[in-house]
Amino acid sequence: xxxxxxxxxxxxxxxxxxxxxxxxxxxxxxxxxxxxxxxxxxxxxxxxxxxxxxxxxxxxxxxxxxxxxxxxxxxxxxxxxxxxxxxxxxxxxxxxxxxxxxxxxxxxxxxxxxxxxxxxxxxxxxxxxxxxxxxxxxxxxxxxxxxxxxxxxxxxxxxxxxxxxxxxxxxxxxxxxxxxxxxxxxxxxxxxxxxxxxxxxxxxxxxxxxxxxx
Numbered sequence: 001x002x003x004x005x006x007x008x009x010x011x012x013x014x015x016x017x018x019x020x021x022x023x024x025x026x027x028x029x030x031x032x033x034x035x036x037x038x039x040x041x042x043x044x045x046x047x048x049x050x051x052x053x054x055x056x057x058x059x060x061x062x063x064x065x066x067x068x069x070x071x072x073x074x075x076x077x078x079x080x081x082x083x084x085x086x087x088x089x090x091x092x093x094x095x096x097x098x099x100x101x102x103x104x105x106x107x108x109x110x111x112x113x114x115x116x117x118x119x120x121x122x123x124x125x126x127x128x129x130x131x132x133x134x135x136x137x138x139x140x141x142x143x144x145x146x147x148x149x150x151x152x153x154x155x156x157x158x159x160x161x162x163x164x165x166x167x168x169x170x171x172x173x174x175x176x177x178x179x180x181x182x183x184x185x186x187x188x189x190x191x192x193x194x195x196x197x198x199x200x201x202x203x204x205x206x207x208x209x210x211x212x213x214x
Contacts, residue, residue, distance in 0.1 A: 001175050004053070004183035006163065008035040010045050012186040017049070019189060024052035026105070026127075026163070026183040028083070029059060047077035055105045055125075057083035063092035070097055081105045081124060086114050091121045098122025105161060112146040119151060119158035125181065130174075131164035140164070141173050148177055168192050 002023035005016045008031040016022040025046055032039050047054050056076065058069040066089065070082040081103045084090040094104045098121065105125040106118035110133060115126040128147055130140030147160055159180035165171060168191050174182050 001179060002052075002181040003189070004055075004161070004181055005189075006031070006165075006183040006185055008032045008042050008046070010042075010049060013046060013049060016186050016189055021189055022050065022052070024054065024181070024183075025050050026055040026083070026161070028057050028107070043073070043076045047079060050079065052079065053081045053103070054079050055081045055083040055107075057107065058085075058093075061085075061087070061089060063089045063096070066090065066093035067096060070102060074102060083107050083127075084123075086110075086118065091117060094118065094121040094123050098124075107163070109147075110143070112143060112150055115147040115158075115160075116150055119154075119156040123158050125159045125161040127161045127163040127183070129164035130162055130170055131166040133164075134166070141170070141177075144174065144179060145177050148179065 003021045004024040004026050005013055005022060006026045007013055008027045013025055032042055035042055043056055056073045058066045060066045060069050066084060073082055074080050082097060083105045084094055086106050086108045090106065094106060097104050103124040105127055106123040107127040109115050109126050109128040115128060118126045128144050130144060133140035133143055144160065144162055151158060161181040161183060162174045162179045163183050165182055165184040165188060168188065171182055171192060
């Protein structure tokens with residue numbers, strides 16, 4: 001399973017890279033806005049640093065607008081994946097971009113049939129939002145499992161990129177069911193390294209070592 005960092009902060013991206021878990025990056029307009037920096041500046045810096053895929057999102061709502069923006073986004077690097085919202089106009093854009101060999105990430109997936117449509121249109125990735133489904137009292141992980149089953153039945157090459165990861169259990173369950181990619185904040189990467197028994201075990205080892213040295 002690949003780990004993408006969901007961030008527009010170059011500091012967070014570099015931190016994930018230093019841990020050896022940076023396979024790619026996903027961004028969105030909200031993350032760019034939180035950075036407080038111009039979009040062009042952020043996009044260029046991320047694409048220069050990251051060797052893997054970088055999802056940059058369009059903001060247009062018609063296929064024509066999305067296609068025009070896609071061509072501009074691809075100027076930031078060959079590793080740019082054009083992030084397209086799940087909607088009818090988005091599917092039109094995905095089909096055209098796929099025919100041109102331009103990778104796409106269809107985002108805001110909240111039900112398996114949306115992912116199926118995106119895969120049929122030629123999407124490189126689909127991004128189901130686990131946490132936001134959980135917020136509605138539904139099962140986001142079950143949705144992802146259904147997508148994986150459907151893709152397997154029909155041999156789609158589209159990768160499942162699980163998004164809206166809220167805690168380590170989401171990561172664990174995604175790994176168990178065979179999700180291709182999870183995109184998560186760097187703080188959750190750090191949470192994955194921790195366990196109370198690891199912390200207490202390390203403390204015991206260090207305390208015992210002090211006794212040996214004494």
